[in-house]
Amino acid sequence: MKKFLFTALTALLVGSLQSNAQFVKIDGHDLKTPKGEKLFIKGTNLGNWLNPEGYMLKFNKTNSGRFINEMLSQLVGPDFTNEFWKLWKDNYITRDDIRFIKQTGSNVVRLPFHYKLFTDEDYMGLTAKQDGFARIDSVVKWCKAEGLYLILDMHDAPGGQTGDNIDDSYGYPWLFESEASQKLFCDIWRKIAKYYKNEPTILAYELLNEPIAPYFKNMQELNDKLEGIYKLGTKAIREVDNNHIVILGGAQWNGNFKPFKDSKFDKKIMYSCHRYGGEPTAKAINNFIRFRDSVNLPMYMGEIGHGKDEWMAAFVKTMEENNIGWTFWPYKKMDGSSFVAITPPPAWDTIVKFSEAQRVTYKEIRDARPDQAASKKILLDLIEAMKFKNNVVQKNYINAIGLKPE
Template sequence: MSTIKLWALALLALGTSACARPRTATADFIRTDGVNLVDSRGNRFEIRGTNLGHWLNPEGYIFQFPKSANSAHRINEGLCQLVGPAYMEHFWRTFRERYITREDIEYIASTGATTVRLPFHYKLFTDEEYLGMHAPEEGFALIDRVVAWCREAGLRIILDMHDCPGGQTGDNIDDSYGYPWLFRSPEMQERFIAVWRSIASRYADEPVILGYDLMNEPIAHYFEDKEELNAALQPLMIRTAQAIREVDPHHILILAGAQWNTNFKVYDNWTFDDNLMFTCHIYKCPPTEGSLKGFMAFRDRSQRPMYMGETGENTDEWVESFRKALDGANIGWTFWTYKRLDAERSFTSVAMPEGWQTICDFLAADRSEYELIRKARPDQAQCRAILDAYLENCRFVNCRRNAGYISALGLRP
């Protein structure tokens, strides 16, 4: 048996051995019904919520770091050069404990939101090292915890693989190496399928999970071979769906369009599974229904629901107008994103620590040689204190609630 197959079987065994909720005949799974979502009683369900971005897949711009530290591995490398790997293991461990907590989930629910989307890095569920984590049980423990909080708060959760093996986008958002290698590598594709099967095996009986967003924003638009890459997307989605259905008959499978979730011409088969939903993303556009017509046309042709997994990053006026357009078009939404550093375009805002620019200046410096790292490094004790201040500021109790933004979403601040 090949190493890949053994690796996949090990993941599967891990997932099935984990504690799952017992199956009940009345479990309230959300499912598709034509272009709508419904609960177990046939009542229509509307996705209204936010993304828990940055928590399990740190992004440089949310830290307000320079582009030289714009993805998880680049952030970690730069900060390890600044304050050392031992401190960074402490930092990431504390960050995961504090950035999203029960209090954050309770607050989101209190606004009237129905759903959160949880972006994650695939490495959370493997034995590959990831920001101080080394075993899949650590990743599953994090998901178990937030699922329990959502259950208590009455929220649904969408699991979103934001960073796929090999990279599916080819840019910083998937923590990859500048190209969507996933679509050129059978080994990476087998790993992708194995991780999803492991996740599905563990959570097959958990109705709090609305569905699995299989792949965030595949295939950026600027690759000359994008049509060849696009052609590989649907076959991989079909294979992944088949593997998931071997262990999980319940959850909605959510499929993204190519080119940042905008191109749905890559799909001509939506009958390979009877519980599919498609997901679009769009940011810089007129906040009107006209910007949604292409997505609506595909939705109506496929007779599958369409869901706006990400949008926003704009003024409160824009957010309100576009939210109303989405509601009018029968497209559910989770705006990006819940918490950011020193920003108003989010549910909550983390206060900027004093001296944060010192961290940014080091990350922006030329660090291409070890001598340059030594010359650029400021006082380490000072930098640790600045990072400690961030860890304190990101606690829910210390964050500012952005009432205008939340009201623009039609929710209660």
């Protein structure tokens, strides 16, 4: 009996070690591949695909997923809007996009997603039959085929973690004050981790994107709750998955790391910073470097971009000199400042004009609404324009960040 138990425990231990050996590891400031080679993150974000943002479509007022869905429903009706979102998800990111990202020399893709993709809440044309796992499964399959790692980023959390358009919230980070939202946050991460626990293509789970915008009078009170929320999410993941790294972003646009007091609560955590604008120098990101050095864990620039080519080239040099990997934001949008650009379809300004119009009353909606048939055609033209074969490769942009455009 003792021999049997010893043999069984040995087999279990060996199996666990073999499974664990397939995954990216943390080694001080560095990430290491299963072969023991250093992994310096270079890549991009699939923003706007599963978490639409208005500015990438040239909208100003209509700047979040909820607002866009409401505007489209007012414009062409809810049924056509639901059909539009399915076509959007089918065509915005495909195998061709992932293949191209690999060809540039990238090694990592960050995938922002909305928590509603894993609930029965109304989102992007679906309710009870949400397709979060199906969509991510496709990207996992494509990344595996191309040899890319994937970071799963909860960009929009239950209740909202930012309190702005980027988390598709109601203007406040209710996640930090709602036990129901916190439970749902943990339940979704547990569900995702259980599903992908044995998938080595996934590099890490990024629990929250840009928590706690700097607008709120009780910002410090909210900041004091951040690490506790991260611990709850990590605990939920570890109940089912001990293989994957967990990424924690700083407060205030991933720029403030003072809320972190305990870097030892889990053996597989790393941190993520973001930067838009500012000088492309080590001095400008010294707070990120100092924090990284103090905890002796990896720091990675999860979002950076929207600058001139010279600025981006200088910032890439600074990040590489200071061992901070990066994923530029975003991969695809209208009018460039991205790996590839979507050319707005003819008469796109018609849609933009409606999105900017005052639509508080039903009369205002009726008065602002353009011809529905023409509007539907424009939206279908957008679906065609977003396909990779019709995108414009931004060669100067890709060259500026040290990758290959072709």
